[in-house]
Amino acid sequence: MSSYPEPRGGHPGSRASDPSDAPAPYAGPRSPAAGFPDGAPRPGGIWGAAPPDPSWLQGPGTAAENREAVPEPAWAAPTAATSTSQAEWEVTAAETTRRGPGKRRAGRDGKPVPAKQSGRAGRNLPAAIAVGVGLILAVLVSMVVWKPAFLGIIGLAVSVGIWEMVRALKVTGARPPLVPLIGGGLLMTGLAWYAGSDALELGLAATLLAALVWRFSEHKAGFRRDLVAAALVAVYVPFLLSFGVLLVKPDDGVSRVLCTLLAVVLSDTGGYAAGVFFGKHPMAPTISPKKSWEGFAGSVTAAAVGSSLLLYFMLDIPFGWGLLFGAVISVSAVVGDLAESMLKRDIGIKDMSNLLPGHGGVMDRLDSILFAVPAAYLLLSLIAPPG
Structure with a gap:
């Protein structure tokens, strides 16, 4: 039998000699005044409560006397830093984790990281201009050096545009088949190049039939939804863009395409410019909040005046017809821009992709051109029929 006296205060797992001296059970979480606001971790370890009374290690004496002799643990001693109220503690934590207005995150060298620059219209204007000029130069060089290269550029734009549209529509749950749409889009551009507008319509019908058969063979739900989405993609991207192929076919086709593209650029x-400096009255706030009626007036004016000069010197068309051509192209371009903005807002995305800096995706750059090219083809066929 051990010669050590039995501790009077008892300890976990043993019988206390004096029941009144047994440690009190843990009464719950400490108050914020003790330095532990609600939600913060609390000591207790494997006991699941307050640490055991250490008085049983102190030798003879009452538990109360032994507890008085033991210093208070560091975690239980309230200090000025830990005696903050719950509300003050939450405010302090929020202030340390949230940057105030005007504060920027510091870089590795300690200097603040500059904010991303963008124009007043919400995009990087230098990058947008550089990409736009680069695309126009690529189209111009392809037409001047070797016309079939222009067909390759249209085919590439059709393929990327279809991919972006299919990718965007997947957000809504629609699954238009990508392979038959790209194949049909390339077929439409080829038929327009080699056989004209009648063959283009046959290419559209063949594309829709191929998409129907492809989707039917998958045996999945949502057949009608996916077929409607496939029809939208087939008409919106390759069918409309193939009119650019029809536009370049005549002997003066290079001038026709160039006048159309420059009219769209002038409109944009x-x-x-007019929207940035004079825009006050929103044109379609629920579709495109940045567009204004002042900007629309600037689009029509710039396109009409510029197109009258372009058509007169490049196609020998009178100024009056040039003004009409520019106004029609501007309206078509704005409608095309609004149509894609409405589509993207309905889907819930900002850009179709991020392939083109300052523009987003290829479809974000083609939105105005898709409606302008058919309008230009039809209007030029009336006022300047190809010889």
């Missing part, structure tokens, strides 16, 4: 630039 004029609307951007």
